[in-house]
Each structure stands twice: as C-alpha cells, then as structure tokens.
Amino acid sequence: MRARLLAAVALTAVLASTAACGGGDDTATAPAGGASSAAGGSGAITVLAAASLTESFNQIGKDFEAANPGTKVTFSYGGSSTLAQQITAGAPADVFASASPATMKTVTDAGDGAGTPVTFVKNQLVIAVPKGNPKGITSLAALAKSDIKVALCAEPVPCGAAAKKALAAANVKVTPVTQEQDVKAALAKVKLGEVDAALVYRTDAKAASSDVDGIEFPESAQAINEYPIVALKSAPNAAGAAAFVGYVQSAAALKVLTDAGFQQP
Amino acid sequence: MPALVGLAFLVLPLAGLLVRAPWSSLPARLAEPGILAALRLSLLTSTLATAVSLALGVPLAWLLARTAFPGRRLVRALVTVPLVLPPVVGGVALLLVFGRRGLLGGWLDATFGFTLPFTTVGVVVAEAFVAMPFLVISVEGALRGADARYEEAAATLGASRWTAFRRVTLPMIAPGVAAGAVLCWARALGEFGATITFAGNFPGRTQTMPLAVYLALEQDLDAAIVLSLLLLVVSVAVLAALRDKWIFT
Numbered sequence: 277m278r279a280r281l282l283a284a285v286a287l288t289a290v291l292a293s294t295a296a297c298g299g300g301d302d303t304a305t306a307p308a309g310g311a312s313s314a315a316g317g318s319g320a321i322t323v324l325a326a327a328s329l330t331e332s333f334n335q336i337g338k339d340f341e342a343a344n345p346g347t348k349v350t351f352s353y354g355g356s357s358t359l360a361q362q363i364t365a366g367a368p369a370d371v372f373a374s375a376s377p378a379t380m381k382t383v384t385d386a387g388d389g390a391g392t393p394v395t396f397v398k399n400q401l402v403i404a405v406p407k408g409n410p411k412g413i414t415s416l417a418a419l420a421k422s423d424i425k426v427a428l429c430a431e432p433v434p435c436g437a438a439a440k441k442a443l444a445a446a447n448v449k450v451t452p453v454t455q456e457q458d459v460k461a462a463l464a465k466v467k468l469g470e471v472d473a474a475l476v477y478r479t480d481a482k483a484a485s486s487d488v489d490g491i492e493f494p495e496s497a498q499a500i501n502e503y504p505i506v507a508l509k510s511a512p513n514a515a516g517a518a519a520f521v522g523y524v525q526s527a528a529a530l531k532v533l534t535d536a537g538f539q540q541p
Numbered sequence: 542m543p544a545l546v547g548l549a550f551l552v553l554p555l556a557g558l559l560v561r562a563p564w565s566s567l568p569a570r571l572a573e574p575g576i577l578a579a580l581r582l583s584l585l586t587s588t589l590a591t592a593v594s595l596a597l598g599v600p601l602a603w604l605l606a607r608t609a610f611p612g613r614r615l616v617r618a619l620v621t622v623p624l625v626l627p628p629v630v631g632g633v634a635l636l637l638v639f640g641r642r643g644l645l646g647g648w649l650d651a652t653f654g655f656t657l658p659f660t661t662v663g664v665v666v667a668e669a670f671v672a673m674p675f676l677v678i679s680v681e682g683a684l685r686g687a688d689a690r691y692e693e694a695a696a697t698l699g700a701s702r703w704t705a706f707r708r709v710t711l712p713m714i715a716p717g718v719a720a721g722a723v724l725c726w727a728r729a730l731g732e733f734g735a736t737i738t739f740a741g742n743f744p745g746r747t748q749t750m751p752l753a754v755y756l757a758l759e760q761d762l763d764a765a766i767v768l769s770l771l772l773l774v775v776s777v778a779v780l781a782a783l784r785d786k787w788i789f790t
Contacts, residue, residue: 357759425659430742432759453659454741457755465741469642470658 318346321516322368324359325351326375326434326503327458328399328477332536333373336529340520347516355458356380357432363388363508370517373505373524375399375459375477376434380504390511393504396524397538399477400500401438402490404466409489411472416446416493419473427465427474430455434501435462439475441499463488477501479537502541555773562770563763570767578745579753580771586661586749587729590668591676594725598676599718603706605677606684617681624674631670632738639666639739663740664747668729675728676721683717684710727776 325333330353337349352359352369356379363372364386372389373396374380380393405413411424419426428450429436436455443450453471456462462474467487481490505524507517523529534540563570570576605617623631639646639657650656657663687710695705711718733751740747742756750772757765 355759361759427741430756432756452743454743454747456742457737468636468640470636470640470656 318344319348319513319516321347321349321370321513321520323349323351323371323373323520324363324367324369325353325371325373326356326359327353327460328375328435328479329353329373329503330460331483332479332533332538335532336524339528339532340523343523344519347519349520353458353460355429355433357382357434358457366510368510368512369508370511370513371505371507371520373503374434375501375503376437377502377504378437379432379434380506383508384506388509389506390509390514390517391507393506394521394525395502395504395541397503397530397533397541398500399479399503399538401435401442401475401496402478402481402492404463404474404476404481404484404488404490405472406466406469407487407489409491413473413491415491416443416448416450416495419450420448424473425471426450426452427454427456427462427471428452429459429462429475430457433458435459435475435477438499438501442475442493442495445498446493446495477537482537500539503538558766558769558773562766566763567767570764571771575744575753576764576768576771579748579750579768580775582661582664582745582748583730583750583772584775586664586668587672587726589665590672590729591722591726593665593669594673594676594729595718595722598673598721598725599680602677602680602684606681607689620677621674623671624678628671628732628734629738630734632667632735635667635670635735635739639663658739659741659743659747661740661746664736664749667735667739668732671732671735672725672728675724676718679717679721679724680714683714683721686717687713723780727780730772730776 323333323337330351333351333353337351340349341347356374356376359372360374360379360382363369363383372380372383374383377393377395380389383389384393403413403416403419405411411418413419413424418424428439431437431440433456435458454465456465456474459476459480463476463480463484465471466474466476467484476490478490478492481488505521507514507521511517530540601620605613605620626634636643636658638644639649641647641650641656641658646657657666691709691713692705695709696702700708731751732749733755736747736749737752737755742748742752744753748756750768754765754768754772757768
C-alpha cells in the first residue's frame with residue numbers, strides 16, 4: 277500500500293515538473309521589437325478587449341494563431357471600464373486593449389501595464405437605428421424628440437464618454453431611457469426594437485448591418501475614440517503578450533480592422 | 542468542523558465589507574442624492590413585487606396544493622423554473638414577451654402606447670418574475686401541511702369558500718406565507734440580471750441598488766462599498782425585525 281502511494285506521489289511530481297518545463301520554454305522565444313509579426317509567443321494568451329473589438333479581434337486572433345503555431349488566443353470582451361477594474365483587481369490576463377485613453381489610464385496608473393500603451397486604431401460614433409430607419413432619424417437633433425427612445429452607453433464606458441462629447445458639440449440634450457454597460461448591449465437594444473436609436477461605433481453598426489442601419493453625423497468627428505493596447509505587467513505569458521501586441525500593429529491586422537470600419541491611428 | 546467552515550465562508554465576505562468601508566467619509570457619501578434615490582427605488586420595487594407575488598402566488602399555491610388536476614406536477618415544475626433560470630435569461634425571456642416587439646408587449650404598445658421596458662413597472666415585473674416562485678413553494682408547503690379537514694368543517698358550518706379561506710386557512714398557514722414573503726422580498730431586493738436586461742439602467746427610474754453598486758465599482762470602489770454596506774444594513778434590519786414578529790408565532 278505504501279509503495280503504491282509513493283509511486284503515485286512520484287508520478288505526480290514527474291508530471292508536474294514536465295508541465296513546468298513546457299511552460300518555461302515560453303521565455304526563450306522573445307520577439308524582436310514591435311515590427312515583426314510572426315516571431316515569438318507560444319502557449320495560451322489571454323486578451324481583455326473592448327466590446328467593439330469583438331469581430332475584428334476574433335479574426336486577428338485566428339490569423340495570429342495561424343502565423344504562430346502552438347499559440348492559443350482567448351478573448352474576454354466587455355466595457356473597457358469594467359475590464360480595467362477587473363485588471364486592477366488582479367484578473368489574470370496578458371493584454372489589454374481599451375476603447376479610450378481614459379480607461380487605459382486606470383490600468384497604467386495602478387502600475388499594471390508593462391511599457392507604454394500604443395494607439396492602434398480609432399473609431400467614430402454613428403446613430404444605430406433598426407433596419408429601414410422606421411422613425412426617419414437623420415441627425416443628432418432628432419434624438420432629442422420626446423417620442424424617440426434612445427439608448428446610450430453609461431458615462432464611464434468609452435462610447436458613453438464619446439457620446440456625451442458629441443452631443444455637447446452638437447448642443448443637443450438627449451435623455452436616454454437606459455445607460456448600458458457596453459456598446460454591444462446598447463446595440464442589442466436597437467436590434468430587439470426596444471429603443472429607436474443608440475449611439476454606437478461605426479464598426480458595431482457595420483458588424484450588425486443585417487439588423488441595423490448606421491446613420492452618420494458630422495459631430496462624431498469631434499469625439500473620436502483612440503484605442504490603446506498594452507501588455508500587462510503580471511502577464512502569465514509575457515512573451516506571448518508582447519507578440520500579440522506587436523501583431524495587432526502589423527499591416528495584416530490593420531487591414532482587418534479598417535475593413536471592419538475602424539480608422540488608422 | 543465543516544459547519545464552522547460553512548459559517549466562515551458565509552460571514553467572512555460580509556466582514557470584509559465592514560473592514561474595508563471608508564468609515565471617515567461615510568456620512569458625506571451617504572448624503573449624495575444618487576444613493577438615496579437608488580435605495581428608495583429598490584425598497585419600493587421589491588415591496589411592490591412582493592405584493593404582486595402575494596396577490597398572484599397565494600391563489601396559485603392554493604391551486605397546486607388543494608386541487609387535483611391533470612398535469613399538476615408539470616405545472617408545479619414550470620412554476621419553479623424561474624428559480625433555476627439564470628436571471629439574465631429571465632430578463633431576455635421577459636423582453637421577448639413583454640418587450641416593445643414582444644408577443645404581448647407589441648399588443649400593449651399598439652393598444653395603449655405603453656411599454657414595460659425602461660419603466661419602474663418593468664422593474665417590478667422583472668423582480669416579481671424571479672421572486673414569486675419562492676413564495677409559491679413556501680405557501681404550497683404550508684398548505685399541504687395544514688389539515689384540510691378544518692376547512693371542510695367550516696364548510697359544513699355554513700362558511701363560503703372565501704370565508705373559510707380567510708378565517709380558517711390563512712391563520713393556519715400565516716407563518717409559511719410570512720416566510721415566503723420575506724424570502725420573496727429579499728430575492729427581489731437583490732435582483733440584478735433580469736432588471737438590467739429587461740428594465741435597463743437609468744438613475745431614479747430603473748437603477749436599483751444592485752445596479753448602482755455594479756456601476757459604482759468601475760468609477761469609485763469606495764462608493765460601491767458604501768452602497769453595499771447600506772444594502773446589507775437595510776436587509777439585515779428588515780429580516781431581523783420580521784423574524785421575531787411573524788415567523789415565531
């Protein structure tokens with residue numbers, strides 16, 4: 277009986293050490309600078325990204341995995357302010373891509389960023405309305421009408437802050453019926469037909485083009501969101517994090533992003 | 542020993558709240574208008590939701606306990622579905638039925654121009670949906686335990702069914718109804734997923750305490766702790782007051 281117990285313990289120890297050895301190989305393949313996209317990174321990479329990056333980053337993740345066999349990128353999407361709070365509270369992640377410098381600042385101020393954040397794309401707001409624009413909305417001023425129900429993002433969320441800036445620039449006062457936690461939740465309310473309009477990003481309206489129409493408005497140019505990305509200081513996979521951050525700035529990734537409706541940084 | 546671990550598991554997070562609270566700035570924070578608005582809304586909606594649950598749930602419990610009809614077991618199972626359904630799923634389901642384009646909501650909008658989402662009434666509906674099963678189960682259990690012969694005796698003495706229910710059954714099952722109502726109220730007070738999905742989030746109208754805490758977490762951790770403490774104190778106070786008066790008759 278004791279021999280079997282000893283054997284079991286020994287086997288567990290051997291297995292554990294081989295697993296540790298496998299993980300240790302990651303640090304040997306550090307990528308060179310930010311320009312090269314195919315070098316380095318292996319194992320699992322966890323990326324926390326703003327909700328508006330969902331479709332583009334899913335594609336970029338697949339491209340990265342194809343270019344770097346042996347890697348597996350997992351994404352967690354949400355409102356940038358929610359993600360920033362999770363990171364400062366110690367959530368285990370390798371990379372953070374947010375929809376505004378303000379939410380990125382929450383993370384870097386707490387000392388959780390490794391290096392300086394880099395802006396990799398920009399995004400602009402549009403008015404999302406149900407397909408066919410049943411209420412005939414053509415400008416921001418139309419949102420202030422009393423019979424129009426509008427969903428906005430909550431102010432701490434980047435799309436909410438941008439909406440506030442754009443509305444102020446247009447001198448339009450809109451009282452929303454709800455302040456959503458991230459831009460996809462606001463978009464969902466439009467898709468469901470619960471609200472007549474929502475201020476979301478151009479990329480979100482494009483991604484949901486079968487259900488919503490995106491109405492452009494001039495004041496959006498005064499509330500452009502810059503998207504910074506940074507590897508995190510306590511990243512479990514530091515080499516993978518740096519590799520992914522580098523890849524996101526490559527020409528291939530930029531094409532995916534601009535095709536989705538983002539603007540060059 | 543496992544009992545002590547269980548107790549510690551339940552109590553330690555609450556102790557953490559107390560330890561971490563910003564006691565020095567507490568009075569100033571409590572005076573902020575948003576906090577009291579959220580508290581007032583929460584108390585109002587959960588009380589209304591409990592009232593709705595009592596009005597609809599007690600007859601339903603009676604139906605399940607006292608009458609035998611085909612498919613009773615299925616109905617009982619269906620009634621308990623909101624208990625196991627994730628609240629967000631409940632919110633989505635409510636939207637599909639009572640939303641502006643929903644099965645019933647569309648008719649409501651066309652006939653009365655009234656929609657439930659984004660209103661305080663919508664919050665009450667969402668909270669009642671998740672909390673009513675607690676009341677139904679509790680009251681049904683009490684009814685099954687109460688001897689039906691007392692009601693039959695009342696009937697032979699000339700009491701109508703309503704009189705028999707009001708003067709004989711209800712006093713017998715009162716502790717069960719009270720326990721169910723308290724559980725229902727507490728569940729409604731803490732509801733988050735169904736509320737934010739169905740009723741949305743707007744300060745003063747649909748932003749209940751749990752929603753306010755969730756939002757405050759992103760901006761100001763101390764504000765979130767203050768809100769949580771407030772909710773904890775109110776809940777404990779109500780539960781403690783009710784327990785002594787009603788449940789131990």
